[in-house]
Every structure is written in structure tokens, then in C-alpha cells.
Amino acid sequence: MVYLDLLLVGFGNVGRQFARLLQEKSVQLRRDYGLSWRVVGIATKRHGSAFDARGLDIVKALRLAEAGTSLDVLTGAESERLLPADASGLDLIKYATSESKLRRLQHLVLVETTLLDIQRGQPAVDHVITALRGGAHVVTANKGPVAFAHREIRSVAELAHREFLFEGAVMDGIPVFNLVRETLPVADITGFRGVVNATTNYILTAMEAGRTFAEALAEMQGAGIAEADPSFDVDGWDAAAKTAALMNVLMHGSATPRTIARTGIREITRDRVEDAMARGKRIRLVAAAERGDGHPVGHVAPEELDADDPLAHLTGMQNLLILQTDVLGSIGIHQLDGGLTQTAYALVSDLAAIARRVGRDSS
Ligand SMILES: NC(=O)c1ccc[n+]([C@@H]2O[C@H](COP(=O)([O-])OP(=O)(O)OC[C@H]3O[C@@H](n4cnc5c(N)ncnc54)[C@H](OP(=O)(O)O)[C@@H]3O)[C@@H](O)[C@H]2O)c1
Numbered sequence: 001m002v003y004l005d006l007l008l009v010g011f012g013n014v015g016r017q018f019a020r021l022l023q024e025k026s027v028q029l030r031r032d033y034g035l036s037w038r039v040v041g042i043a044t045k046r047h048g049s050a051f052d053a054r055g056l057d058i059v060k061a062l063r064l065a066e067a068g069t070s071l072d073v074l075t076g077a078e079s080e081r082l083l084p085a086d087a088s089g090l091d092l093i094k095y096a097t098s099e100s101k102l103r104r105l106q107h108l109v110l111v112e113t114t115l116l117d118i119q120r121g122q123p124a125v126d127h128v129i130t131a132l133r134g135g136a137h138v139v140t141a142n143k144g145p146v147a148f149a150h151r152e153i154r155s156v157a158e159l160a161h162r163e164f165l166f167e168g169a170v171m172d173g174i175p176v177f178n179l180v181r182e183t184l185p186v187a188d189i190t191g192f193r194g195v196v197n198a199t200t201n202y203i204l205t206a207m208e209a210g211r212t213f214a215e216a217l218a219e220m221q222g223a224g225i226a227e228a229d230p231s232f233d234v235d236g237w238d239a240a241a242k243t244a245a246l247m248n249v250l251m252h253g254s255a256t257p258r259t260i261a262r263t264g265i266r267e268i269t270r271d272r273v274e275d276a277m278a279r280g281k282r283i284r285l286v287a288a289a290e291r292g293d294g295h296p297v298g299h300v301a302p303e304e305l306d307a308d309d310p311l312a313h314l315t316g317m318q319n320l321l322i323l324q325t326d327v328l329g330s331i332g333i334h335q336l337d338g339g340l341t342q343t344a345y346a347l348v349s350d351l352a353a354i355a356r357r358v359g360r361d362s363s
Pocket residue numbers: 009010011012013014015043044045046047048088089090113114115116123141142143168169172224225226227228339340343
């Protein structure tokens with residue numbers, strides 16, 4: 001049996017859905033992966049933090065968070081003296097990694113789901129690096145670390161012999177990074193082209209159906225799908241962060257979201273969408289990269305596509321990523337259903353991969 005102690009830094013839409021799905025899948029994880037888990041710590045920005053090395057009551061934590069009440073009351077008496085009530089995510093990671101060493105608890109996993117910071121990817125990059133250096137594995141749905149610091153994090157993880165997995169960062173739980181790593185050995189990804197942001201695709205196709213930009217955006221915000229700051233979606237930042245992440249991992253790039261040429265959909269009106277449709281075209285926010293002078297170049301912009309372009313067929317929250325390879329031609333990864341459960345699933349599937357590795361290492 002593999003025992004994983006989880007540290008949840010971020011307990012918002014994704015963090016809470018992950019906790020619910022983990023409970024739902026507990027029996028399967030134990031039966032198929034010999035994985036047993038407990039949550040030992042949770043950190044938020046404004047809703048308190050909690051730590052108990054014996055395991056927190058996750059049902060109670062979900063209840064408190066949903067009621068908007070502070071999580072502090074969950075902290076075990078022993079940790080209370082040592083962990084400040086207003087502990088930040090970084091404080092909790094430092095505390096948990098030192099506790100984990102002290103008590104010889106093994107297999108601590110940081111589950112990082114704080115918000116995307118588009119300036120520098122912080123504090124998520126520091127969370128990830130501190131956890132890896134402290135001996136924890138890391139899974140994240142936050143694009144920041146892989147979009148801003150993939151190379152550095154990769155080398156820290158290798159030195160520490162720990163996993164850094166981030167399947168949820170692009171296209172929720174649909175395998176992109178795992179698919180390439182596990183099933184495309186020695187294939188060279190020479191470029192890609194896709195629609196990778198659900199909110200903007202939902203808005204554009206809602207406008208094709210006669211609805212307004214504002215109505216469609218409000219729906220995505222209500223469903224917890226839009227980024228906390230919706231301008232990240234509308235102005236193309238989320239797509240640029242995903243483009244940088246894909247370039248860094250699949251094409252050995254050293255991009256950041258700020259090096260991606262970027263135009264969002266803010267200026268796209270319903271009239272413009274209807275005019276394109278009248279000419280047999282569809283407007284989609286396209287993210288793409290290709291090799292320039294040896295190194296990859298990425299860009300994000302709304303494009304008028306011919307009706308027979310596979311990207312033109314995407315409706316609602318659908319995403320499609322087309323990878324160009326040297327040996328298999330083009331491969332399409334099509335996401336028909338996206339949402340919070342799919343993102344939470346990416347974290348659960350990364351956890352199962354860690355359980356497999358821990359099991360292998362200790363056999
Ligand atoms: N929502 C989606 O469908 C989706 C899909 C794929 C990827 N993602 C990514 O997943 C991440 C989380 O998204 P979300 O929708 O769950 O956002 P959210 O609901 O706003 O939750 C973010 C959580 O992070 C906490 N937080 C922020 N800064 C922190 C810090 N410095 N230390 C500790 N905790 C901190 C917040 O604390 P408070 O509760 O106190 O505010 C909150 O609990 C983002 O990076 C997003 O890009 C989201």
C-alpha cells in the first residue's frame with residue numbers, strides 16, 4: 001500500500017472539486033493503485049489555513065470553505081503553537097516539509113491550485129520549488145509554474161528525485177502532456193495549433209447563436225470556469241500561458257506568457273461574428289507555435305477560419321489541440337467536455353501516477 005499525505009495550497013473551485021473527487025474515487029484508488037491518502041494541510045489566501053499531521057477532516061473542511069468560514073479551527077493542537085493562524089501557502093509548505101522530515105512521514109504531495117499570476121507566475125513557482133526541495137512531490141492545475149519556470153523546476157525535481165506533474169494546466173483532464181510523454185517516445189513535436197481556452201470559445205459561439213458577449217461571460221463566471229480575473233480569458237492571457245506551457249514542455253522552449261504575441265477577443269463584436277458567418281467563416285481564438293530559427297515561436301489571436309477547418313467546428317466549451325509531429329503527421333486531441341470535474345480529475349490522475357512511481361521505487 002502507498003500512503004500519500006496531501007497538502008492543498010489553494011482551496012477554491014478546483015481545490016474543493018479535487019477533494020470531493022478524491023473522496024468519490026477512494027475505493028478505486030485503493031483497489032487499483034494501492035493508494036491510501038489523507039489531507040494533512042490546507043492553505044488559502046483569505047480563508048485561513050490548517051495543518052494536522054494525523055489528517056484533517058476533509059468533509060468539515062469543505063463545509064467550512066463553502067460557508068466562507070475560516071479553516072483555522074481545524075489545526076491540530078500540536079501544530080497550533082508552531083503555525084501562525086495567518087500562515088501563507090509558503091509558510092504551510094515550509095512547516096509541512098520540515099514536519100514530514102521530523103516525523104519521517106514519507107510521500108508528502110503538494111496539490112497547488114492557487115491563482116494564475118500573469119506577471120511572474122508567483123507565488124506558485126516558489127510554492128512548487130520549496131515543496132520539491134523539501135522532499136514533496138507536486139501536482140498542479142496552475143499554468144504559472146510550467147509557463148514561467150519549467151526548466152528550473154524540472155531540474156529541481158530531478159535533483160530531489162520527486163515528480164512534478166501538471167496535466168490540469170492545459171485542457172483540464174484530457175491527456176496532453178501524459179499522452180506525449182507516455183505514448184510518443186522519440187517523436188519530435190514540431191509545432192501545434194489549437195483552441196485551448198473554453199471561456200472565449202463559449203463566448204464566440206454564443207454570439208454566433210445570437211447571444212451577447214456579456215451574457216456568455218457571466219455564465220462562465222457563474223460556473224467557475226472563467227479565470228478569477230476574466231480579462232485573463234478575454235485578453236488571451238490564459239491561452240498565452242497555455243501556449244508557453246506547451247512550447248516549454250513539448251518543444252523544449254523557454255517561453256513565458258509575456259513572450260507570446262497576443263491578441264484577445266475583447267474587440268470581437270456580435271456584428272463581426274455575424275458578418276464572418278455570412279461569408280461562411282467562423283472566428284476562433286487560435287493558439288499556435290512553430291519552430292522559427294531553430295527555437296519555437298508562439299502566438300495567440302482571433303482568426304477567421306474557413307468552415308471546413310477543424311477548429312471552426314468547435315462549439316461551446318470544446319477545445320482542440322493539433323500537434324504536428326515529424327513521424328505521425330498531425331494528431332488531434334479533442335476535448336468535448338470540459339469543466340471543474342475534468343480539471344480535478346487531472347490532479348487525481350497525476351496522483352495515481354505518483355502512487356505508481358512511489359510503489360516502483362520502494363519495490
Ligand atoms: N476553474 C477552472 O475550470 C480551471 C481549469 C483549469 C485550471 N485552472 C487553474 O486552477 C487554479 C485554481 O483555479 P480556481 O478556479 O480554483 O480558483 P479560485 O476558486 O479563485 O481558488 C483559488 C484558491 O487559491 C487560494 N490562494 C490564492 N493565493 C494564495 C496564496 N498565496 N496562498 C494560499 N492560497 C492562495 C485562494 O484563497 P481564498 O479562498 O482565500 O481566496 C483560493 O482558495 C488556477 O491557477 C486556474 O488557472 C482552473
